[in-house]
Amino acid sequence: MAKQYDVAVIGAGAAGMMCAAIAAQRGKRVVLLDHATRLAEKIRISGGGRCNFTNIGAGPANFLSQNPNFCRSALSRYTPQDFLGLVKKYRIAYHEKHKGQLFCDDSSEQIIQMLRAECAAGEVSWRMPCKIGSIEKSETGFHITAEGGDIACDSVVIATGGLSIPKIGATDLGYRIAKQFDLQIVEPRPGLVPLTFDGPSWEAFAPLAGIALEVEVSTGGGKGKNKTQRGHFREDLLFTHRGLSGPAILQISSYWEPGTPIVLDLLPEMDVAEELISSKTTVKKQLGNVLSQWLPARLADGLLVANGFAPDMRLADMADAKLRKLGDAINRWAIVPTGSEGYKKAEVTLGGVDTRELSQQTMMANKVPGLYFIGETVDVTGWLGGYNFQWAWASGYAAGTSV
Secondary structure (H helix, E strand, O other): OOEEEEEEEEOOOHHHHHHHHHHHHOOOOEEEEOOOOOOOHHHHHHHHHOOEEEEOOOOHHHEEOOOOOOOHHHHHHOOHHHHHHHHHHOOOOEEEOOOOEEEEOOOOHHHHHHHHHHHHHOOOEEEOOOOEEEEEEEOOEEEEEEOOOOEEEEEEEEOOOOOOOHHHOOOOHHHHHHHHOOOOEEEEEEEOOOEEOOOHHHHOOHHHOOOEEEEEEEOOOOOOOOOOOOOEEEEEEEEOOOEEEOHHHHHHHOOOOOOOOEEEEOOOOOOHHHHHHHHOOOOOOEHHHHHOOOOOHHHHHHHHHHOOOOOOOEHHHOOHHHHHHHHHHHHOEEEOOOEEOOOOOOOEEEEEEOHHHEOOOOOEEOOOOOEEEOHHHEOOEEOOOOHHHHHHHHHHHHHHOOO
């Protein structure tokens, strides 16, 4: 005999625990299942172990989706202030680090234990670790075959996340379940991920690994089906042996399309060409020395060599046209990545269950009553900086109040 519940939530991460807690505290009999042996590993490692649990400025403009309006309803009904109220209720000390990003003062473990306590308050049942065999729909609800015994329930919530960071247990289970019930999937790909460059285009820059500086980075709106907005960010950039990383690159990676350039302004406060030209008559220094006043010396020399300039050339001897070319190489450096570091380094997964298949009020599949998808499984992806956790809380709340 299958054990009877009102709701089965598959996936005990941020969205799954939030949903289970909300539903159970409404009086629903809820079981929460997860294949992992350790609870909420993605929460645990986030924010350097301190969990960037939300962003106080989170809104629809901070999310990518084929339908950018889909997230509006859930985000408006469960806001960063709502989650902050929960954090304060549990007396978890926190701080704002940068651009509205909120972190625990102590440890991400506090957020995990808070969510676990919220589940306990509703008497959520746990199955963990637990492998799922199959999910079948009948006229009376759903039947789940799983380790520890079969489950019968009225509603199933899929909160299994995306494909990012497979070493902590990411799988494609959510997408497989969606396909089983004939729901469309927006092709998943890595998001918030370092970008890589191969071959001669990167040869001059590989030795610059470790250099970091604040830049502006942008890309066009693009033609791919995943793109609905143009990306433009001012954040820190980090050179690596294989390419570029840092917050600026993680942010723009979600907007970048293979085969297209990203554009970097390495000195966003300065028109480099105009500054160089106006300094020709008064500055008697070599070009490399001039640039190293504004950029790290290794980067200044690397850029000069990559663009056909000798660092020991005298500024006063340079033609204006060449200085304008150099200025463009610094203020508008267009470079085409050859790829990314992939899911192993991606913080999130772009794409997922097509939002046209779901109710934006409840997160339920329109053509499969009782089946819900939340969190990273859905084609809603936030910026770096606490936004994806806010989507987890908001979508989990939307489903939890509806099941």
